[in-house]
Amino acid sequence: MGLKAAAVEMTDLLTERFLSDRRVVSLTYEERSRLETAISEVKIASARTVIVKPGKRMETSNLLLDGFLARFLDDKNGLRQFVAFHVPGDFVDLHAYPMHMLDHGIVALTSARLAIFPHSELDRLNRGDEELTKKLWFSTLLDAAIHRTWVFRFGRLDGAGRVAHFFSETNARLHAAYLSDNHQFQLPITQADLGEICGLTSIHTNRVLRRLREEGLCTFREGTVTIPELSALERRGQFDRRYLYLNPDEQ
Amino acid sequence: MGLKAAAVEMTDLLTERFLSDRRVVSLTYEERSRLETAISEVKIASARTVIVKPGKRMETSNLLLDGFLARFLDDKNGLRQFVAFHVPGDFVDLHAYPMHMLDHGIVALTSARLAIFPHSELDRLNRGDEELTKKLWFSTLLDAAIHRTWVFRFGRLDGAGRVAHFFSETNARLHAAYLSDNHQFQLPITQADLGEICGLTSIHTNRVLRRLREEGLCTFREGTVTIPELSALERRGQFDRRYLYLNPDEQ
DNA sequence: CGAACGTTTGAGATGACTCAAGCGTTGTGG
DNA sequence: CCACAACGCTTGAGTCATCTCAAACGTTCG
Numbered sequence: 001m002g003l004k005a006a007a008v009e010m011t012d013l014l015t016e017r018f019l020s021d022r023r024v025v026s027l028t029y030e031e032r033s034r035l036e037t038a039i040s041e042v043k044i045a046s047a048r049t050v051i052v053k054p055g056k057r058m059e060t061s062n063l064l065l066d067g068f069l070a071r072f073l074d075d076k077n078g079l080r081q082f083v084a085f086h087v088p089g090d091f092v093d094l095h096a097y098p099m100h101m102l103d104h105g106i107v108a109l110t111s112a113r114l115a116i117f118p119h120s121e122l123d124r125l126n127r128g129d130e131e132l133t134k135k136l137w138f139s140t141l142l143d144a145a146i147h148r149t150w151v152f153r154f155g156r157l158d159g160a161g162r163v164a165h166f167f168s169e170t171n172a173r174l175h176a177a178y179l180s181d182n183h184q185f186q187l188p189i190t191q192a193d194l195g196e197i198c199g200l201t202s203i204h205t206n207r208v209l210r211r212l213r214e215e216g217l218c219t220f221r222e223g224t225v226t227i228p229e230l231s232a233l234e235r236r237g238q239f240d241r242r243y244l245y246l247n248p249d250e251q
Numbered sequence: 252m253g254l255k256a257a258a259v260e261m262t263d264l265l266t267e268r269f270l271s272d273r274r275v276v277s278l279t280y281e282e283r284s285r286l287e288t289a290i291s292e293v294k295i296a297s298a299r300t301v302i303v304k305p306g307k308r309m310e311t312s313n314l315l316l317d318g319f320l321a322r323f324l325d326d327k328n329g330l331r332q333f334v335a336f337h338v339p340g341d342f343v344d345l346h347a348y349p350m351h352m353l354d355h356g357i358v359a360l361t362s363a364r365l366a367i368f369p370h371s372e373l374d375r376l377n378r379g380d381e382e383l384t385k386k387l388w389f390s391t392l393l394d395a396a397i398h399r400t401w402v403f404r405f406g407r408l409d410g411a412g413r414v415a416h417f418f419s420e421t422n423a424r425l426h427a428a429y430l431s432d433n434h435q436f437q438l439p440i441t442q443a444d445l446g447e448i449c450g451l452t453s454i455h456t457n458r459v460l461r462r463l464r465e466e467g468l469c470t471f472r473e474g475t476v477t478i479p480e481l482s483a484l485e486r487r488g489q490f491d492r493r494y495l496y497l498n499p500d501e502q
Numbered sequence: 503c504g505a506a507c508g509t510t511t512g513a514g515a516t517g518a519c520t521c522a523a524g525c526g527t528t529g530t531g532g
Numbered sequence: 533c534c535a536c537a538a539c540g541c542t543t544g545a546g547t548c549a550t551c552t553c554a555a556a557c558g559t560t561c562g
Binding site: 025055071072073075076077084091095097098099102104109123126127128130133134135137138140141142143145147148149152153154155156158196199238242243245 | 276306315322324326327330331332334346349350354355374377378379384385386388389391392394395396398399400401402405406407410437443447482489491494496
């Protein structure tokens with residue numbers, strides 16, 4: 001069963017969740033240990049604070065250890081669109097390492113713990129280690145694959161489909177991070193946040209959630225998502241987990 | 252003026268448009284020459300053919316020399332959502348190099364010419380050249396930045412705004428590739444393609460185009476986009492070019 | 503106790519969709 | 533060489549999903 005298998009793989013490393021449960025690319029214990037030598041400090045961010053402002057020149061990148069973050073773009077009226085959602089284990093802004101600056105902002109949705117990687121330290125790790133470089137590169141491309149799927153979600157799904165897809169995706173990512181058992185997981189965000197993620201108003205989000213609840217697909221109450229039958233929810237959201245490059249499902 | 256400045260920079264290299272006009276990261280003539288030693292062949296794809304099927308294991312990547320491609324995800328009913336659009340100079344599926352397989356398909360919208368890069372050759376180039384690796388990595392992240400902006404486009408803009416934004420983006424990318432003078436460019440795709448790019452039906456796309464025409468913002472006829480006043484169109488689409496990481500505008 | 507916040511419901515407006523059909527151009531086979 | 537099919541573009545009419553504006557309720561917190 002999910003959480004049991006997870007427990008076996010748990011280590012004492014800060015980076016234990018980074019690229020966990022991924023096929024093709026996976027990190028050995030030694031690689032993780034080496035990666036951790038590049039951490040300069042661990043920071044706490046409090047809920048509802050902007051961690052990185054758009055356009056800022058970056059000399060460090062953040063690996064999310066605990067909590068939830070989102071990346072956003074604002075429109076001319078200041079209305080915020082979330083363009084990415086992050087769970088523990090995500091290297092949130094590693095793309096700032098080759099790009100030097102971010103074209104968007106990052107906000108903590110809950111209080112969060114972050115491991116800071118100075119880019120100079122990443123340079124040191126990468127020098128002469130093409131394999132590790134490619135794994136870090138891979139992790140930024142996983143992010144891009146998720147972006148593409150969000151484009152699909154917005155272009156092809158209705159409100160209920162979008163929420164169902166987002167819950168399915170988040171379940172899969174949290175499962176890989178040992179934080180979901182495929183039936184229930186913590187997601188301490190508001191309905192308004194969920195709306196900004198799915199491109200819906202908070203009012204419509206509320207109605208969509210009621211419908212999903214009435215159809216027995218999922219509930220979202222007090223920061224907890226409960227899914228009676230995962231495959232039904234995934235079908236409703238047309239969720240196809242392949243883009244997450246996870247290990248073959250063991251169930 | 253745009254095209255004049257462009258002519259100065261033109262070279263005889265196949266890769267002349269790759270990362271052209273980008274700040275922070277730019278390739279020297281020597282780097283381009285070295286990059287070209289990794290090309291195994293140049294292929295022609297005919298219009299309306301699928302170049303890469305989703306899920307395929309990849310041992311080469313494609314740099315687009317001429318023509319237009321799109322990447323897509325299909326929904327359960329076979330309805331196609333384009334998740335990326337590519338102009339000459341784009342390294343279309345370089346992400347297959349660290350990822351080994353693609354979670355989506357690639358289709359030629361027009362006939363296209365492609366330079367093929369075997370991954371083994373890229374390994375050879377990258378060995379001991381961390382700078383080049385970071386530049387290739389950067390180019391895949393530019394792609395991700397465009398994805399994020401597409402999410403914004405879908406989440407926050409109405410039909411007319413989406414089309415205006417897409418035209419603004421395409422103009423900027425083609426300008427960087429010396430293929431637009433900021434007033435007119437070739438875009439030989441159908442209204443239905445445009446709809447799939449912007450998440451609209453072809454019928455609604457037609458109406459949106461009429462509106463943009465009537466408002467004097469742009470015309471799209473016989474595969475040509477004409478823009479009387481670029482800044483007006485960009486304003487309508489809330490287009491902010493920063494995510495393309497271009498050189499500061501010289502105008 | 504009152505303010506702030508998140509959730510829930512109602513009513514009316516609107517943007518985009520579906521279905522239907524006509525028109526012009528291009529290409530092709532009898 | 534003509535007829536017809538295929539395709540892309542355009543318009544009309546009716547429907548539906550989602551939005552906006554408005555308001556009420558419960559909880560938390562100062």
